[in-house]
Amino acid sequence: MNDSELDNVLNTWKAPAPPLYLRASIRAGYATLTPKARRRFRLSFWAIALVSAAFLVAVTAAFSKTVNLLARPAKIPYIVETHTNTYNRDGSLHREIQMSSYIRNGREIILSRTPGNPLVTFAIRNLNAALSPLFSRVDPHRWAEFVASGCSNDGTVVGHETVLGYRTTVTEHLSPSHDVGDVLHDGRIITLWQAPDLGCFDLKMVHEQQNSDGTYRLVEERHAFKVIVNP
Amino acid sequence: MRERAFLQLFDDHHAALFRFAYRLTNSSAEAEDIVQECFLEILRPGNAYDRRRTRIRTYLYGVVRNQWLKRRRNSSITDPAPDPIDDRSPESDLLASEAQDAIVQAIGRLPDPQREALILAHYEQLPLAEIAAILEIEVGAVKSRLERARARLRESLAAYAPPQRSAK
Numbered sequence: 171m172n173d174s175e176l177d178n179v180l181n182t183w184k185a186p187a188p189p190l191y192l193r194a195s196i197r198a199g200y201a202t203l204t205p206k207a208r209r210r211f212r213l214s215f216w217a218i219a220l221v222s223a224a225f226l227v228a229v230t231a232a233f234s235k236t237v238n239l240l241a242r243p244a245k246i247p248y249i250v251e252t253h254t255n256t257y258n259r260d261g262s263l264h265r266e267i268q269m270s271s272y273i274r275n276g277r278e279i280i281l282s283r284t285p286g287n288p289l290v291t292f293a294i295r296n297l298n299a300a301l302s303p304l305f306s307r308v309d310p311h312r313w314a315e316f317v318a319s320g321c322s323n324d325g326t327v328v329g330h331e332t333v334l335g336y337r338t339t340v341t342e343h344l345s346p347s348h349d350v351g352d353v354l355h356d357g358r359i360i361t362l363w364q365a366p367d368l369g370c371f372d373l374k375m376v377h378e379q380q381n382s383d384g385t386y387r388l389v390e391e392r393h394a395f396k397v398i399v400n401p
Numbered sequence: 402m403r404e405r406a407f408l409q410l411f412d413d414h415h416a417a418l419f420r421f422a423y424r425l426t427n428s429s430a431e432a433e434d435i436v437q438e439c440f441l442e443i444l445r446p447g448n449a450y451d452r453r454r455t456r457i458r459t460y461l462y463g464v465v466r467n468q469w470l471k472r473r474r475n476s477s478i479t480d481p482a483p484d485p486i487d488d489r490s491p492e493s494d495l496l497a498s499e500a501q502d503a504i505v506q507a508i509g510r511l512p513d514p515q516r517e518a519l520i521l522a523h524y525e526q527l528p529l530a531e532i533a534a535i536l537e538i539e540v541g542a543v544k545s546r547l548e549r550a551r552a553r554l555r556e557s558l559a560a561y562a563p564p565q566r567s568a569k
Binding site: 171173175176177179180182183184185186187188189192193195196197199200201 | 404408412420429436444508551562
């Protein structure tokens with residue numbers, strides 16, 4: 171069989187004509203495909219939104235306390251501006267820090283800190299505010315009880331003083347020197363001036379550490395110099 | 402793409418694409434599906450057609466071919482039963498149908514690369530360069546596939562060659 175003969179044989183295989191309805195079918199496909207894609211996108215969008223909303227509702231129901239704390243914009247009841255000095259062993263000044271902060275559920279929330287990188291301060295402030303309710307070891311109920319007691323059921327009450335117009339309870343927290351493994355930890359005394367009206371914020375704090383001869387040296391002191399209520 | 406332009410494109414190319422799909426699949430139903438899928442492919446956002454690089458006809462043949470290959474991969478059935486031949490007169494019926502069945506079977510037995518090259522070259526009369534573009538191979542490879550396909554068909558369809566005229 172030569173090429174021409176093969177071609178003649180092959181030519182006897184006729185393909186049918188495409189059906190007439192194919193055009194209508196394609197036209198219908200055109201009419202539906204684009205809106206269909208749009209509809210599909212819209213459906214997907216709403217489906218995702220619905221699932222997300224359901225998930226949020228479920229999480230809220232399961233962890234209502236935590237979510238409330240996170241979701242609700244934290245209303246800052248007051249801001250205390252404090253000045254803190256830390257001292258070296260020889261008594262010289264080591265560092266000065268100025269902070270704006272307040273107490274929420276027993277946790278001090280730092281709003282600003284000087285000196286410090288503004289970005290780091292911003293990060294600390296926001297992370298602190300967002301995460302402290304989750305990771306704070308302070309039991310809010312116990313803290314509420316502490317505030318209700320006039321800041322007096324922890325440590326030894328040594329008196330009451332007024333600082334910046336706020337009545338404070340002065341408590342001493344004594345921690346004797348003790349061994350932890352091979353390390354001897356110095357004894358320390360922390361004295362706090364805590365204001366019940368400010369959620370037991372310590373408007374003044376003195377931290378002293380015990381020397382080897384039994385005397386105490388100043389390690390850190392802080393005092394508030396301004397209180398802003400409902401900032 | 403506007404509907405008018407889309408339908409014009411369909412009118413220009415669907416008959417050839419249907420023929421090509423029909424000869425690849427040997428089924429009108431399959432060919433319809435493939436052609437439909439081929440045209441709807443153009444409407445899909447992000448389709449690969451680039452008018453600066455490829456002629457639309459070449460692209461469409463390529464889509465048909467890919468659809469066919471995809472269907473073959475997804476189906477365990479290699480070839481569907483051929484469509485019945487129903488538009489022939491009783492007199493020519495037997496011989497024509499017999500010859501056509503033989504051709505369909507012979508082409509169907511060709512390896513896929515030879516089969517698609519043969520259909521595009523012989524039945525669609527496309528130039529070798531365009532076939533090469535559709536099959537994404539070199540022109541030399543198209544030629545070689547065609548030669549092998551035709552050699553096989555010569556053997557398998559020898560019985561259907563027209564009888565040699567004796568010299569008077």
